[in-house]
Amino acid sequence: MMEKKVKLKTVNPHICCTLCKGYLVEATTITECLHTFCKSCIVGYLKKEKNCPKCDILIHQSHPLNYISHDRTMQDIVYKLVPNLQEREKKRRQEFASKHGLSEEVKEEPPCQSNEKEKEDEGADKDYHRNDEQVNLCLECKGNLKHLKKKYLRISSQATICHLKKFLALKVFNDISKYGDVEILCNDELLGKSHTLKFVAVTRWRVKDVPLTLHYRKKTIDL
Secondary structure (H helix, E strand, C coil), rough: CCCCCHHHHHHHHHEEECCCEECCCEEEEEEECCCEEEEHHHHHHHHCCCCCCCCCCCCCCCCCHHEEEECCHHHHHHHHHHHHHHHHHHHHHHHHHHHHCCCCCCCCCCHHHHHHHHHHHHHHHCCCCCCCCCEEEEEEEECCCCCCCCCCEEEEEEEEEEHHHHHHHHHHHCCCHHHEEEEEECCEEECCCCEEEEHHHHCCCCCCCCCEEEEEEEECCCC
16 A cells, blocks of 8 residues: 655644644643643633633633643644654753753643642532532453442543542552552543543543443553
């Protein structure tokens, strides 16, 4: 089969941030409409606005920052398509750290770690997130780990894969500290720990009116 070369400018509209007009850096996706922006761009924008800057859909009336998620797949695509972008970004971070007297390179943090999120969690903990949008979930074992007696759950759409891994560690190993030994998959795709169930349901699960089915297994590879 012959390979067809495509000029980078033809895909630029799909890998550039519409806010800063540059290539996506720390790609972050709005879970309500799946539009993607640079993390710093969309976080700064949503501190003042509540709608998607591209399609104008209302993200959330009071806490839009809770409905964005780091999109590692998109970022990997951008780094593979744009020559030397990852190296230039790493160098820029190192220069920033050196200029401001930081001992380590500035590290990436998931968008959900915002102050707004922390403030809301203080109140949400009191009602155990019952007022959140809920997700019907089915957890199936894939492999030789212990099967759950109750595999159907109904939990907050803002719960992350990391939360599920800790839950499974308690149920399977009776030790929450072993959550790193559990992997969770959707349609045989390994899920990142920072993904919310809302993000997984919108981007990975195509079956309506059926519980979101996730499989868990013993860790096989390092992310």
